[in-house]
Amino acid sequence: MYNFKIKSTLTLLTISVALLVSCNKTEEKDVVVDAPVEATTPDVAKQDTIKITLNSNDKMQYDLSQIDVNEGQTVVLTLNHTGTMPMASMGHNFVLLKQGTNLEKFEEKAGKAQKDGYIPTDKSDIIANTKLIGGGESDTITFMAPEKGSYDYLCSFPGHYSVMKGKFNVK
Numbered sequence: 001m002y003n004f005k006i007k008s009t010l011t012l013l014t015i016s017v018a019l020l021v022s023c024n025k026t027e028e029k030d031v032v033v034d035a036p037v038e039a040t041t042p043d044v045a046k047q048d049t050i051k052i053t054l055n056s057n058d059k060m061q062y063d064l065s066q067i068d069v070n071e072g073q074t075v076v077l078t079l080n081h082t083g084t085m086p087m088a089s090m091g092h093n094f095v096l097l098k099q100g101t102n103l104e105k106f107e108e109k110a111g112k113a114q115k116d117g118y119i120p121t122d123k124s125d126i127i128a129n130t131k132l133i134g135g136g137e138s139d140t141i142t143f144m145a146p147e148k149g150s151y152d153y154l155c156s157f158p159g160h161y162s163v164m165k166g167k168f169n170v171k
């Protein structure tokens with residue numbers, strides 16, 4: 001839907017430019033500057049970015065089990081750790097996985113990557129991730145929403161994903 005809107009706008013712009021060029025070629029030099037360009041741009045920019053705040057705590061919980069975005073949007077996601085426990089015992093992150101990723105197998109790989117904040121060296125299953133944070137900390141990441149569909153996200157700290165997971169829906 002949204003992409004279609006952008007495409008139509010672009011198409012209209014292309015047509016307007018083509019018309020302007022052809023008009024110029026004939027004789028009319030006093031072509032009025034086309035206003036629609038300025039009228040649509042700010043609107044598009046506003047909808048283009050979505051900000052999401054995901055909180056986590058000392059009880060091994062996220063406060064969201066569903067996150068909805070639109071295809072083509074730039075996602076600015078902030079993960080907060082509202083607890084006080086240190087990263088070593090209650091660290092949390094946000095890892096968005098590609099479709100078809102086996103969570104158990106991913107967690108197995110992640111568990112071996114303690115020094116890298118439980119983000120495996122092989123990142124082929126990952127769309128985006130925050131760093132691992134402890135109580136009182138935050139991390140913000142920016143990424144493009146993937147194509148329409150439902151994706152899993154989880155905390156890859158050992159043992160957390162059984163409860164710290166959710167669905168990232170791109171509409």
Ligand SMILES: [Cu+2]
Pocket residue numbers: 060090091092093155156157160164
């Ligand atoms: Cu966690």
